[in-house]
Amino acid sequence: MNENEIRELFREMRDEPIPADSLARVRAAVDQRIHQRPWSSAWKLAAALAMAGCVVAGLLWLKPGKPHRQVTQPEMAQALSPVEIPPPPEVPTRPAPRPKRARARPVVESVPVSIRIETPDPDVVILLVN
Amino acid sequence: MGEIPRERADSFEQVLRQREAQVLRTAFRILGNWADAEDVAQEVFLRLHRHGLDFANDGVTGAWLYRVTVNLCLDRTRSRRPSQELPELPSLARSAESAILIEEKKQRLMSALAMLPTKERAAVVLREIEGLSTAEVAAALSSSEVTVRSQISKALVRLRGILTREDV
Numbered sequence: 001m002n003e004n005e006i007r008e009l010f011r012e013m014r015d016e017p018i019p020a021d022s023l024a025r026v027r028a029a030v031d032q033r034i035h036q037r038p039w040s041s042a043w044k045l046a047a048a049l050a051m052a053g054c055v056v057a058g059l060l061w062l063k064p065g066k067p068h069r070q071v072t073q074p075e076m077a078q079a080l081s082p083v084e085i086p087p088p089p090e091v092p093t094r095p096a097p098r099p100k101r102a103r104a105r106p107v108v109e110s111v112p113v114s115i116r117i118e119t120p121d122p123d124v125v126i127l128l129v130n
Numbered sequence: 131m132g133e134i135p136r137e138r139a140d141s142f143e144q145v146l147r148q149r150e151a152q153v154l155r156t157a158f159r160i161l162g163n164w165a166d167a168e169d170v171a172q173e174v175f176l177r178l179h180r181h182g183l184d185f186a187n188d189g190v191t192g193a194w195l196y197r198v199t200v201n202l203c204l205d206r207t208r209s210r211r212p213s214q215e216l217p218e219l220p221s222l223a224r225s226a227e228s229a230i231l232i233e234e235k236k237q238r239l240m241s242a243l244a245m246l247p248t249k250e251r252a253a254v255v256l257r258e259i260e261g262l263s264t265a266e267v268a269a270a271l272s273s274s275e276v277t278v279r280s281q282i283s284k285a286l287v288r289l290r291g292i293l294t295r296e297d298v
Contacts, residue, residue, distance in 0.1 A: 001235070001293040003286055009239050010258035012232070013159070018151045022164050026150055029168070030175045 141183055145191060146175055152192070152260070153199050159255040160203040162244045170202045196262070196270040200252045207248045242292040250285040253278050 115128035153174050157167035177198055185191040243251055249271065256267040257278070268275045 001239075001290065003290060005235075006239060006286060006289055006293070007258060009232075009236055010254075011261075013236060013240075013259050014261060016155075018154050018158075019164065022154060022168055023150055026154060026168050026171045026175070027146065029172045030146065030179075033172065033176055034179055 142179055145178065145183060149192065149195055150175070153195055156196065156199050156255060156260060157203055159240075159243070159259055160200065160248070160252050161206060162240065166206060170199060170206060173202055174198050193266060193269055196256060196260070196266070197272070200256070200270050203252065204248055238293060239289070242289050245292060246285050246288055249273075250281045250288070253281040254285045254289075257282050 113127050113129055115126075117126040117128070119126065150171065154167055154171045157170040157174075158164055161167050161170065174195060178195065181194075183191070185194060243254065246254070252271060253267055256262045256270055257264065262270070264275045264278050268278045271278065
């Protein structure tokens with residue numbers, strides 16, 4: 001077979017018909033995949049959103065507490081005023097303890113105290129320290 | 131979401147109808163079987179759909195389709211495991227009728243074409259079967275005209291060699 005013959009055969013191949021079933025399969029597959037695409041994209045989007053939601057929830061769950069803020073006296077007073085502190089439970093049998101002399105409060109002098117809150121129990125004092 | 135506008139879908143459909151034979155035939159000549167050619171043709175048209183139809187003219191659309199087709203065929207042949215056995219050329223001896231003889235010659239030529247390196251094969255398919263100019267083939271293969279000329283000339287020499295050897 002010489003070069004001219006080869007070229008001639010190639011030219012004949014140019015006009016050969018394509019199998020109709022091949023064309024039909026390509027059309028059908030292209031059509032199907034084009035119309036599938038929005039669904040698959042929607043699923044991908046939904047999956048991405050769900051994953052993002054999980055990440056945000058995880059971060060919120062693991063987030064450390066708020067940093068301590070120095071509380072000013074009026075704020076504390078305001079905060080405590082509406083709260084009713086329940087009276088301590090009465091112990092019926094024991095005689096009332098002798099009034100003790102006030103003991104020296106150990107903490108007060110050494111640590112700078114910003115707020116001191118007395119409670120009904122004389123032995124309990126809330127000290128808010130810087 | 132994702133639903134293509136009606137006008138664009140119609141013209142995509144039009145391009146698909148106009149160009150499907152071109153794409154399928156080119157892929158078949160390069161890959162050598164219809165199943166692979168169909169897969170490539172599907173992928174080409176999906177890419178066209180994603181790309182959109184904002185081409186300057188039909189020629190540019192055709193060139194774009196040839197380029198994508200050839201690239202996908204090259205990818206596919208690269209990802210295939212190279213076969214050690216060469217395809218068997220059909221025998222010439224059996225047929226007497228000239229139509230059958232020509233058909234057999236075509237089959238033998240296709241088998242010989244399958245033995246060429248993929249880029250040479252693609253160059254021959256685009257130049258000799260699809261009838262593109264050397265410049266168009268160079269654009270489709272992303273190479274120079276000189277390279278294309280050299281590939282085609284080498285390919286024809288190889289084809290002649292293969293077919294002559296088989297004739298003896």
